[in-house]
Amino acid sequence: MLSPAPIGIETSAADLTxxxxxxGxxxxTVTESYPMTTGKKRSQQTDYTExxxxxxxAAPSR
Structure with a gap:
């Protein structure tokens, strides 16, 4: 997690500042595969957590 910091976005739909x-x-966990254009392997796979x-x-929005 990031330390508390003044981060925010203001749009025409909501003020998130x-x-x-x-x-919540x-x-x-996400697993992705993609083709390789060079090298010895034809494809590569990567796993990460999203x-x-x-x-x-004050005014809930999505």
Whole structure:
């Protein structure tokens, strides 16, 4: 996790620059394969963990 920092986005749909509250976290493991154009292997596979963080503000939005 990142240390607390002043991070925010302001759009025409929502102001995400203040009053945000952390509401959840969702982790999932992802495996991707892709073809190689050079080298000895025809394809490569990579595994990683994707994390989605959910927050709400004074006026909840998505």
């Amino acid at each position: 203040k009053d945000l509250a952390f509401t 976290r969702l982790d999932r 994390t989605a963080l959910s927050c709400t503000g």
